[in-house]
Amino acid sequence: MASPTTGRIFLVFCLQVFAICRPTLAAEPIDFAHEVLPLLTTACAKCHSNGNYKGSFSIDTRESLLESGMVAVGKSDESELIERLTTDDSELRMPAESDSLTAEQIAIFRNWIDQGVPWEEGFSFKQSSYEAPLAPRRPEVPPVNEKYSNPIDRILQPYLQSHEVSLEGISDAMFARRAWLDLIGLTPTPAELEKFLKGARSDRRARLVQKLLERKQDYAEHWLTFWNDLLRNDYSGVGFITGGRKQITGWLYQSIYDNKPFDQFARELVSPSPESEGFINGIQWRGQVNASQVREIQFSQNLSQVFLGINMKCASCHDSFINSWKLKDAYGLAAVVANEPLELHRCDKPTGEMAVASFLYPELGELDATAPREQRLEQLAHLLTHKGNGRFTRTIVNRIWHRLMGRGLVQPVDDMDVRPWSNDLLDFLAVNLVDNQYDLKHTIELIATSKAYQSHCEIVSEELLNTKEYVFRGPRARRMTAEQLFDTIWEITDTAPAKAAAVIKNRGDQPVRAALMNSSLLMRSLGRPNREQIVTTRPAMLSTLQSLDLSNGDEFHDLLIRGGEKLLKQWNGEPELMVNHVFQSALARLPTPDELATSLAVLGDAPAAESAADLLWIVFMLPEFQMIR
Numbered sequence: 001m002a003s004p005t006t007g008r009i010f011l012v013f014c015l016q017v018f019a020i021c022r023p024t025l026a027a028e029p030i031d032f033a034h035e036v037l038p039l040l041t042t043a044c045a046k047c048h049s050n051g052n053y054k055g056s057f058s059i060d061t062r063e064s065l066l067e068s069g070m071v072a073v074g075k076s077d078e079s080e081l082i083e084r085l086t087t088d089d090s091e092l093r094m095p096a097e098s099d100s101l102t103a104e105q106i107a108i109f110r111n112w113i114d115q116g117v118p119w120e121e122g123f124s125f126k127q128s129s130y131e132a133p134l135a136p137r138r139p140e141v142p143p144v145n146e147k148y149s150n151p152i153d154r155i156l157q158p159y160l161q162s163h164e165v166s167l168e169g170i171s172d173a174m175f176a177r178r179a180w181l182d183l184i185g186l187t188p189t190p191a192e193l194e195k196f197l198k199g200a201r202s203d204r205r206a207r208l209v210q211k212l213l214e215r216k217q218d219y220a221e222h223w224l225t226f227w228n229d230l231l232r233n234d235y236s237g238v239g240f241i242t243g244g245r246k247q248i249t250g251w252l253y254q255s256i257y258d259n260k261p262f263d264q265f266a267r268e269l270v271s272p273s274p275e276s277e278g279f280i281n282g283i284q285w286r287g288q289v290n291a292s293q294v295r296e297i298q299f300s301q302n303l304s305q306v307f308l309g310i311n312m313k314c315a316s317c318h319d320s321f322i323n324s325w326k327l328k329d330a331y332g333l334a335a336v337v338a339n340e341p342l343e344l345h346r347c348d349k350p351t352g353e354m355a356v357a358s359f360l361y362p363e364l365g366e367l368d369a370t371a372p373r374e375q376r377l378e379q380l381a382h383l384l385t386h387k388g389n390g391r392f393t394r395t396i397v398n399r400i401w402h403r404l405m406g407r408g409l410v411q412p413v414d415d416m417d418v419r420p421w422s423n424d425l426l427d428f429l430a431v432n433l434v435d436n437q438y439d440l441k442h443t444i445e446l447i448a449t450s451k452a453y454q455s456h457c458e459i460v461s462e463e464l465l466n467t468k469e470y471v472f473r474g475p476r477a478r479r480m481t482a483e484q485l486f487d488t489i490w491e492i493t494d495t496a497p498a499k500a501a502a503v504i505k506n507r508g509d510q511p512v513r514a515a516l517m518n519s520s521l522l523m524r525s526l527g528r529p530n531r532e533q534i535v536t537t538r539p540a541m542l543s544t545l546q547s548l549d550l551s552n553g554d555e556f557h558d559l560l561i562r563g564g565e566k567l568l569k570q571w572n573g574e575p576e577l578m579v580n581h582v583f584q585s586a587l588a589r590l591p592t593p594d595e596l597a598t599s600l601a602v603l604g605d606a607p608a609a610e611s612a613a614d615l616l617w618i619v620f621m622l623p624e625f626q627m628i629r
Contacts, residue, residue: 033412393431
């Protein structure tokens with residue numbers, strides 16, 4: 001992309017940028033939850049987990065797997081596990097009690113090992129003695145003191161003291177950038193940032209959070225991404241052409257815009273109107289599908305995952321290996337939405353037993369299995385949001401904490417049976433949500449105004465990742481989502497699309513946001529899912545494909561060229577002011593003297609679209625830009 005006159009300087013910048021980024025580069029990231037975990041569960045768990053460790057080989061945790069010596073991290077060719085999976089010796093071959101794995105399945109294991117054996121933090125095959133409570137619990141909150149007023153900080157104070165952790169606060173500029181990106185998905189403009197930094201009030205951070213949350217349209221169009229992933233709502237793709245899938249975009253957008261109480265939000269999804277029924281209807285796949293992919297089972301899986309933090313996928317095929325849920329539980333929930341009698345299928349084979357509509361927690365109340373479908377759904381909606389169902393509120397506040405802090409109070413976020421690192425904090429946030437009429441903005445504001453949120457990001461080392469017990473040491477840095485990255489670049493360069501793919505009534509003439517657009521190849525490369533499955537967390541690692549698309553891809557190149565042209569027109573004859581604008585808009589700071597000098601050299605004596613695009617590329621490739629920290 002660099003022009004000949006700036007090639008040498010540009011190359012130096014490239015080397016600097018990739019020297020920073022290289023440790024995070026990897027092959028196309030393996031998906032532990034959806035690719036590796038199912039194989040471990042079906043091929044390995046029976047003999048090597050939860051107390052049964054043939055050959056002293058345990059896959060309970062990543063730590064126990066590595067201790068077994070079966071895996072050489074980063075070296076699949078030297079790993080005994082691969083040797084056992086591929087050998088012709090029947091005495092040594094694994095799995096011992098079932099068919100050999102296919103070449104494709106073995107390739108997944110190879111990629112997993114070569115990529116460092118990534119593991120879902122907090123996941124274990126070993127059944128814990130901890131039993132997650134169902135009923136809400138109201139913990140005692142320490143009183144306000146001179147140092148802490150926010151209840152989150154007051155709850156955390158004894159925790160941090162006992163773990164000898166001291167949280168260090170961040171600057172106003174860093175806080176502003178973090179809050180803007182987290183709450184409305186944009187970075188502050190130079191004018192907005194200057195106004196905030198010049199504020200004299202001691203509560204200016206709290207006031208900023210309130211003002212950002214009051215920007216209803218920006219808030220809705222940012223958090224739409226979060227809910228589209230969770231509810232697998234999109235504007236094009238599988239099912240839409242054949243009518244086997246239905247959008248809920250209009251209902252969803254308006255619900256977020258209005259900050260609809262979360263219990264009402266959930267009830268309107270489970271017992272829906274025509275505008276919101278797309279979620280429970282799922283996808284009618286074309287052709288023949290297995291029993292665990294029919295719409296009724298999709299309903300069971302999606303509802304339990306999104307609102308209760310339960311992985312029901314294993315139990316949709318057989319009694320689960322990884323939790324206590326049974327095939328009857330999955331089918332009982334599925335039968336609530338079924339129009340016809342629903343036969344249980346075990347491992348895709350009919351059992352002759354018919355499912356009886358039921359809720360997962362009968363202690364909250366009975367569901368009339370003989371009632372018409374609409375009445376069953378209405379009953380289910382009220383049981384799901386029952387005041388006694390603490391699981392419902394714990395799950396959503398945990399998701400919000402994860403979204404803002406980079407790691408859940410319970411991790412993984414889809415396994416709410418795991419012990420939280422702070423029971424009191426999780427339970428407080430859950431009951432506080434109910435106390436405030438299920439107002440999710442209130443929960444977001446509470447977290448964003450805490451000193452815990454406003455502290456420096458934790459430095460995560462390999463040693464910390466391998467420790468058995470997680471200790472909160474501050475929020476974790478997160479990569480921008482694809483939508484955040486596009487929105488920020490479009491705003492800085494004034495290159496937003498003219499028309500949205502999502503049809504939103506009365507949204508005005510504000511620039512189009514990425515959440516309203518169909519996914520492009522670059523968005524997909526940057527982690528936006530196809531939304532044919534529920535997605536609660538996106539990949540955290542930068543892949544080789546992403547680095548190539550951002551370095552040489554046509555879509556990104558064309559965007560930067562158009563951005564360069566726009567900036568040159570806006571700052572014609574004032575390259576230094578243009579550089580300052582780009583740095584302030586992207587990084588919430590001015591360039592250092594060295595950065596300014598080098599940037600002006602990149603632009604050259606007669607800046608053109610190509611050299612301006614080079615400058616944009618350099619800034620947008622910085623980890624400081626791509627990370628929320």
